[in-house]
Amino acid sequence: MPSETKPIDAIDRKILRALRRDGRLSNNQLAEEVGLSPSPCWQRTRRLEAEGYIRGYTALLDQEKLGAPETVIIDIMMDRHDEAALDNLGRAMAELPEVLEVYLTSGEYDYFIKVAVNGTKGYEEFLRNKLYRIPGIRHSRSSFALRCLKQGGAPIPD
Missing domain, CATH: 3.30.70.920 (Lrp/AsnC effector binding domain/regulation of amino acid metabolism (RAM) domain)
Incomplete structure (x- = not known):
């Protein structure tokens, strides 16, 4: 059964902004950046994923280097x-x-x-x-x- 979506707060928004800027941040780096300890940061990130605020992670590719500039x-x-x-x-x-x-x-x-x-x-x-x-x-x-x-x-x- 899908989890109920909760409104996001200021810390959730900090997590989302940090991950949008760099989706490869480790949980420890993310926690330090948003001012949380690792465990609550991990729990919040997993909740944001489960509730669909984070739909996935991807790499930005260079079109020019891939031959389609x-x-x-x-x-x-x-x-x-x-x-x-x-x-x-x-x-x-x-x-x-x-x-x-x-x-x-x-x-x-x-x-x-x-x-x-x-x-x-x-x-x-x-x-x-x-x-x-x-x-x-x-x-x-x-x-x-x-x-x-x-x-x-x-x-x-x-």
């Missing part, structure tokens, strides 16, 4: 909006390694996707060989990101 933002308009079309696009996006993020959106376009590619040639290959082969896409519009000014996770309230 360009980030492209693509807005997609679909032909249809039924459940089958939504499911199909979701499955297709999950299978494409270039796709970093996908959002179902309101407004003129139906989806916002963020992809990593190797320049304009890599982007053309992605469009022609992958994106445009997905049934149901009526129109897309693209923008190359010039520079990332901020990258981060969910906001942590004060």
Whole structure:
């Protein structure tokens, strides 16, 4: 049975901020940073994980070193909006390694996707060989990101 979610307090927020900044902190380092002894820090961190405040841990990878230095933002308009079309696009996006993020959106376009590619040639290959082969896409519009000014996770309230 899932545990009941408790509101977070100032110490929980300190733990979340510290882990967002460096998810590799040991429990002892984290405890020292947030002003707790190791045991209560460990208990709080496990509670934050169990209650879903912390969904997991990951490494930030360098796109450029991995051969995909360009980030492209693509807005997609679909032909249809039924459940089958939504499911199909979701499955297709999950299978494409270039796709970093996908959002179902309101407004003129139906989806916002963020992809990593190797320049304009890599982007053309992605469009022609992958994106445009997905049934149901009526129109897309693209923008190359010039520079990332901020990258981060969910906001942590004060």
